[in-house]
Amino acid sequence: MQSVPIILYAIAISVCPCSESEKGCSLSRLSIDGYVRHPGDLIIGATFLIHVNRIQDKPLFTSKPTELQCQTFGLDYYQSMRALIFAVEEINANPTFLPNITLGFQIFDTCTALRRAAQGTLWMLSGGQEITPNYICVPESRLAGIIGDSASVRAIIMAQILGLSRYPQISYLATSPILSNRDLFPSFFRTIPSDEFQAIGLAKLVSHFGWTWVGLLAVDTDYGQFGIQLVKQEIVKAGACVAFSEDIVTGKSNRNAPHIAQVIKESTAKVVIVISADYDLMIVLEELLKQNITGRIWIASEAWATSSLLSDKRLQSIMRGTIGFAIHGGKISGFPEYFKSLSPSAHLYDAFIREFWEQAFSCKWLNQDNTTFQGCTGYEKMESLKMKIDIRITLNVYSAVYAFAWALKNLYDCKPGSGPFKNGYCSNISSFRPWHLLHYMRNVHFETKDKTMIYFDAKGNPPAIYDIVNWWVNAMGAMEQVVVGSYSSVSGGEKTLTLNNSAINWIYRETQVPLSKCSQSCPVGFMKVALPGKPSCCFDCVRCHQGEISNQTDAVVCTQCSKETWPNLQQDQCIPRSIDFLSYEDLLGLSIATLSISSSAVPLGILSIFIIYKSTPIVRANNHFLSCLLLVSLSLCFLCSLGFIGYPQPQKCLLRQVAFGMVFALCISCVLAKTITVVIAFTATKPGSKLRKWTGGKVSKSVIVFCIGIQFCICVMWLSFSPPFPEHDTKTQPGVIIYSCNEGSPYTFWIMLGYLGLLATISFIVAFLARRLPDSFNEAKFITFSMLAFLSVWVSFIPSYLSAHGKYTVAMEVFAILSSSWAVVGCIFVPKCYIILFKPNMNSRENLMGKGKGQR
Known part of the structure; x- marks a missing residue:
């Protein structure tokens, strides 16, 4: 730890060899200046940063180092010092608080120097005389404890020294976690x-404003380094990223300001958290002002959040809009009036009041005599000054004094026999040991005048509360810090952040929260994708994948919609999928249904014509029974397409393909039977033909039964082992639920369809081979054209069926059914009806026979 060598150094410089001319061991004298002392029965020591800078001489190591020269008087810390004196005087003025006991004080100016913090501690332990480690040179004034220091690094040095003897120490501004x-x-x-x-x-403040890209600055002391390490951990834990982290090097006169300014200038981070004392940050800000680097939001730690030093008008362009954690403000009743009543003539014991007077009234003491004032008269009125009384640090000092006083009071009020020490022992107020008072200090619990409870937990920490302040430029053109919220711990350890966003003024008096992000937020419907080699806050935005949504900005992952829902166009919410099936309400379904019903009437109309004209040669020559059966099957073919329209119910899915397969098998079987009948009929007319015995109707009926029987077996096997069933398909078409019938076994479906193709192919081949038979009685030519059209339709159907989706798949099959059915009707029956109805002169046996002979 860096403070240990400094302690050893402080002790080493206090020790000297024993003089042979003296009986005992004597110590070399040290120049101890910059202190205020007031006697009392019990002494409260204190260290303050009365001067906020010092002249640093380069050590030559060839002669004794010169004493530190302090400079730059700190008004804020002087107020805090006067708060200690005010509290001591207030306690002494109360005869019932510590009766017959007078409190005194010893105050030492540490002047930002670690060496002076160690010297001042040893000086007070020695009784306020020469530094004599382990000796109290003025036994009549007992040191109760020490209040200080303002900086963690100096408080650590003091705590190491005071902890050896268990002297209580209360710091009013040291915040390093290691001190717990x-x-x-x-x-x-x-x-x-x-x-x-x-x-x-x-x-939490960074998260509250949505900042994810922040810079960090910290002094290179224990206060800054421990603080920035904790802040970095919490920021990363909250999901933000650190753009840069730089140290304010206190060992350099320029505090490394040029490098820090360059880093801030080049960074895209618009928010910078600074953990530093105001006098160290001041040098950095002056460099930023020199380079005209503005437009940043500064987040202040408690050490400078209410600094009057940084509230200078020159820095307004940089510091306006700053927001930070300030020590909780309260009230010290009577202190503002007390401070304004100060005068050099009435407080001659105060070694710093003359310097304060010069600073406050911008005058000079021309004569250093304590009673003669020139330039500064000493009678200037404090009421004439528009000086801000900062109650924040002063309240902490005031509370620390009262903590000592209450501990002393509890020690004083102890009843013999009921004390906290062995055998109920009570310590005497005039002869107590440091650890005796330490016991009472640990258990102190009191309420201040402004109703604030003061006590210490097991680690010596008080109830935690901060004010959140925002830096404004008021109507007078001066910088001021306005309370806009608070941050505190409540019972159970829960921490609450309260902010009035509308009361915050940002840079250039804007009310909208500035942005500080490495990458712009991903809108809804997008998700973040990390960039290789970059912090997690630097990312690209990509659209959610198909079927996924994100309903918040900067989504890390997209959410998959359920099977029944689908993303909307913006992909920020899941909406019910549209339902797709060929329904009667749909224009396409209604058109097909109308066409199917009207088409089914055509074969029935032809059938009625054939029945009416059944005795005519052209009807008799085309096998009346097969023609009627074929027309009935064609009518059923048209009607079976209705089974494909409407909501896919289980019964409909089971029957529609089977009905289609069986009806078409009957239709093609009739065509095949007609073709075979035509071939047998014309071949049997040849002399000596053995086919005469097959000219009856048994052959055609046997062909029909045989062909239908095979299709029937295929369908029975299909329904037995893998029957069709209703299916809700959510994968084929995005955003749509396709209600359809799953064919169960696609192989069986294609076997059934392929069997129909086989029958049609056989019919086509047979009819094609019979095309040279006598024209008058030859029906083979019409069958050839009909089967050619039938096969063309179904061959075209296959790729169309496989490429279509949803209701269009069903529509393609229905279209193929209607087209192929019309091909058979048009090619086989329409020419005959034309002759029957419009050319009756050609519907005679003589005409048909003559025409046939002429052709032969």
């Missing part, structure tokens, strides 16, 4: 929350 370690710092307390609490709050 009771093993290392057993006697340390504080009236400000730990950085661990603040780090979580800063991450």
